[in-house]
Amino acid sequence: MDIKRSKQIFKEAQTVMVGGVNSPVRSFRLVGGHPLVMKSGQGSQLFDEDQNAYTDYCLSWGSLILGHSHKDIVQILKKAIVHGTSFGTTTSAELEIAKFITKNIPSIERVRFVNSGTEATMSAIRVARGFTKKEKIIKFDGCYHGHFDDLLTKAGSGVANLSESSSLGITKNHIQNTFSLPFNDSQTFEKIVTQHKAEIACVIIEPVAGNMGVIPAKEEFLKTIRQITQKNNIVLIFDEIMTGFRSHIGGVQSELGVIPDMTCLGKIIGGGFPVGAYGGKREIMSYLAPLGGVYQAGTFAGNPVVMQVGLATLKNLTPSFYKKLNAFADQFAQKLNAFFQKNQIEAFLSHYKSMMSLRFRKKPVANYEDAVAASSQAKYSKVFHQLLRHQIYWPPADLEAFFLSGSHTQADLNVLYRWICDYFSKN
Numbered sequence: 001m002d003i004k005r006s007k008q009i010f011k012e013a014q015t016v017m018v019g020g021v022n023s024p025v026r027s028f029r030l031v032g033g034h035p036l037v038m039k040s041g042q043g044s045q046l047f048d049e050d051q052n053a054y055t056d057y058c059l060s061w062g063s064l065i066l067g068h069s070h071k072d073i074v075q076i077l078k079k080a081i082v083h084g085t086s087f088g089t090t091t092s093a094e095l096e097i098a099k100f101i102t103k104n105i106p107s108i109e110r111v112r113f114v115n116s117g118t119e120a121t122m123s124a125i126r127v128a129r130g131f132t133k134k135e136k137i138i139k140f141d142g143c144y145h146g147h148f149d150d151l152l153t154k155a156g157s158g159v160a161n162l163s164e165s166s167s168l169g170i171t172k173n174h175i176q177n178t179f180s181l182p183f184n185d186s187q188t189f190e191k192i193v194t195q196h197k198a199e200i201a202c203v204i205i206e207p208v209a210g211n212m213g214v215i216p217a218k219e220e221f222l223k224t225i226r227q228i229t230q231k232n233n234i235v236l237i238f239d240e241i242m243t244g245f246r247s248h249i250g251g252v253q254s255e256l257g258v259i260p261d262m263t264c265l266g267k268i269i270g271g272g273f274p275v276g277a278y279g280g281k282r283e284i285m286s287y288l289a290p291l292g293g294v295y296q297a298g299t300f301a302g303n304p305v306v307m308q309v310g311l312a313t314l315k316n317l318t319p320s321f322y323k324k325l326n327a328f329a330d331q332f333a334q335k336l337n338a339f340f341q342k343n344q345i346e347a348f349l350s351h352y353k354s355m356m357s358l359r360f361r362k363k364p365v366a367n368y369e370d371a372v373a374a375s376s377q378a379k380y381s382k383v384f385h386q387l388l389r390h391q392i393y394w395p396p397a398d399l400e401a402f403f404l405s406g407s408h409t410q411a412d413l414n415v416l417y418r419w420i421c422d423y424f425s426k427n
Contacts, residue, residue, distance in 0.1 A: 001052055001391070002050050002052070003034060003036060003050050004050060005037070005048075005049040005050045006034065006035070006036050006037040006049050006050055009037045009049060010034065010035050010037055013037075020035070021035070025395070025396055025397045025400065026396070028396050030377060030381075030396060030397045030398070031377075031380065031385070031396045031397070032381050032385075033385060033388075035396075036048045036054075037049045039051075040068075040069075041056065041064075041067075041068025041069055042067075042068050042069050043067045043068060043069070043407040044067050044068070044405060044407045044408045044409065044412050046068070046393055052391065053391055054388075054391045054392060054393040055391065055392050055393065055408075055412050055415065055416070056068070056393045057393060057394050057395075057402040057403060057404070057408075057416070058393055058394065058395045058400075058403070059403045060272060061267070062210070062242050062246065062267050062355070062401065062403045063267040063268060063270065063271075063272055064272055064405055065245070065246060065268050065313070065317070065325075065354075065403075065406060066271075066313060066316055066406050066407065067405040067406060067407025067408070070313075070316070070407070072312050072313075072315075072316060073271050073272065073309055073312055073313060075312075076308050076309055076312040077305065077308075077309055079308075080309070081305055083304075084304065085303075085304075085305055086303055086304070087304060088299060090302070091302070091307065093302075093308045093311065094113065094302040096311055097269070097307050097311040097314070098113075100311060100314055100315075101265070101269070101277065101279065102279070104249050104250050104254075105240075105250060105253070105254075105263055106250060106254055106259045107253060107259050107260050107261065107262065107263045107281070108262075108263055108279035108280060109279070109280065109281055109282040110280070110281075110286075111277055111278070111279030111285075112277065112278055112279065112285070112288060112296070112301075113276070113277045113302040113307070114275075114277065114278070114296075114298055114301050115274050115275065115276060115298055115300055115303075116146070116266065116274060116275075116276045117145075117146050117239075117241040117264065117266035117267070117276045118145075118147050118148055118276070119146075119276050119298070120146075120264040120266055120276035120277055120278040121146050121204065121239060121241075121264050121278070122146065122148040122150075122151075123278055123296045124202075124204070124237050124264050124278040124280075125150065125151075125201070125202055125204065126294055126296065127262070127280075127284060127285065127287055127288055127294050128201050128202035128235035128261075128262065129201040130287045130288075130294035131201075131235060131283075131284050131287045131294075132201040132202070132234070132235060134199055134234075135199060135201060136177050136178070136179065136196060136199040136200045137150060137151075137177060137179070137200065137202050137203070137204065138178075138179045138180075138192065138193075138202070138204070139151055139153070139178060139179070139180050139181075139203075139204050139205070140180065140181055140182070140183040140205055140209075140368075141180050141181065141183055141368035141369070142211070142212030142215070142367065142371060143183065143204075143205060143211065143212070143239070144206075144210075144211035145206075145239050145241075147167075149170045149171070150174045150175075150177060150178050151178065152167050152170060153175055153178055153180045179196070179200075182368070182369070183209060183212075183215065183217065183366070184215075184217060184218050184221050185221075185367065186220065186224040186225075189221075189224065189225060189228070190224065190228060193228050193229075193234070197232040197233075197234070200232070200234050201234065201235060202237055202262075203225060203229055203234060203236050203237065204237040204238075204264075205217065205225065205236075205237070205238065205239065206238075206239045206240075206243070207238055207240065207243060207251075207252040207253065208242070208243045208252055208355065210243070210355055210401040211242075211399060211400065211401070212368050212371040212372075212399050213350055213357035213358075213359060213371050213374075213398075213399055213400075213401065214351055214352050214355045214356060214357045214401050215350065215365055215366065215367070215371065216352045218366075219256055222256060222258045223258055226258050226259075226260070229261075235262060235280075236262070237260060237261065237262045237263070237264065237280075238251070238252070238260040238262070238263045239264045240252060240253070240263050240265055241264055241265060241266035242266075242355070242401070243352075244263070244265040244266070244267070244269065245265075245268040245269065245314060245317055246353065246354060246355060246403075247325075247326055247352065247353035247355075249317055249322070251263065260280075261280050261281055261284060262278060262279065262280030262284060263278070263280065264276070264277070264278045265277040265278070268313060268314075269313070270306050270310045270313075271306075271310045272309070272313075273305070273306040273309055273310070274306070275310060316406075321406060325353070325354050325404060325405075326353045326354065328408070328410075328413070329351060329353050329354040329404050330351075330353070332404075332413050332416075332417065333349050333351040333356060335417065336349045336417060336420060336421075337349050339417075339421055339424075340362070340424070341362070343424070343425070345362075345424050346360055347359065347360055347361070347362070347424060348361060348362055348364060348374075350364055354403055354404040355401045355402075356401060356403070356404075357398075357399075357400070357402065358380065358383065359371075359374040359375070360374055360375065360376045360379050360380075361373070361374040371399065375398050377398060379398075380397075380398030381398075382423070382427065383420070383423055384396060386422075386423045387416075387419055387420075387423075390415070392415070392416055392419065
């Protein structure tokens with residue numbers, strides 16, 4: 001497979017962009033080899049600058065639930081962009097998507113749009129602190145909520161490979177206000193809250209973790225968190241940036257019946273464009289300016305083109321769409337895990353509906369410690385490059401999730417299954 005032009009472009013990119021990339025995992029540092037430079041996408045396919053085609057399971061890190069260049073998205077985009085790209089004012093497009101979100105996400109009565117997931121989590125925590133008049137926060141080991149200073153402690157995904165799972169440039173006063181606790185450990189959570197409840201403003205959690213591989217939170221764990229936070233004037237924030245609208249129109253909170261006080265969204269609600277959103281109970285969100293004293297603003301927040309494209313995406317997510325996609329994903333995971341089990345292979349496909357990740361052990365994992373023990377950069381790199389040689393594109397990091405979209409076909413999955421089985425049969 002020739003990637004001459006990708007290599008040329010990336011070499012030049014390194015002279016003007018840090019590491020040649022604008023997000024670290026794209027550099028292929030964790031898997032080795034030469035990063036690909038992509039040019040276009042259609043359906044389940046990506047095409048690089050050398051015109052090689054790849055079946056894409058990264059899907060812009062989970063954003064493209066309909067696949068690349070979906071006809072409805074392209075049509076809406078063409079109509080929207082001729083009317084202007086940004087106004088810096090309220091538009092009817094913001095209203096329409098806000099109504100859709102507040103109708104379908106149980107915890108959101110009022111919403112604020114921003115431009116990224118990091119902005120959403122950062123802002124939600126600021127509102128929670130303003131509402132409770134408390135400072136400390138609880139997050140969970142391995143959950144990644146963006147590059148906000150207070151949250152970049154023991155984070156998963158690409159940052160798991162940095163010293164002490166954190167980052168240079170974060171001051172002690174940020175870290176000292178954050179408790180990072182074991183995921184799926186109710187006992188430790190209850191102990192910390194009992195000791196510090198007068199100081200804790202909020203708890204933020206991914207109901208299905210996606211940046212230490214895919215790990216669903218245990219339902220009883222989430223219910224315990226919900227009960228304890230309600231008793232102690234602590235705001236519960238669900239980070240559904242990855243899971244929001246991925247497997248259910250109401251998010252994981254609707255599927256499990258555990259309703260937080262606030263929710264952060266992103267990825268899918270932008271239809272492939274930069275976006276984030278956070279919202280919650282009317283009482284809490286009223287602390288946000290211009291109604292209250294918690295300040296947050298953004299020039300491009302609620303961009304009219306993004307809002308229209310996002311709404312067009314969400315309108316495609318019907319009950320029949322989810323039924324088909326979730327069943328499709330479940331069948332693939334069961335088939336592959338049956339192969340691993342039958343052949344006594346030290347591997348397991350962890351999944352939550354159409355979110356998936358590969359583990360190098362025979363059983364599921366429950367927390368970050370398990371995830372690290374079941375990961376192998378060396379082994380994953382070999383799988384990654386085996387698939388890449390056969391024109392299958394997975395995320396270039398073993399603690400990332402990969403995804404299925406509505407544009408993937410049974411033929412796509414049959415090819416993926418065949419090459420995974422081939423690799424593990426020989427290694």
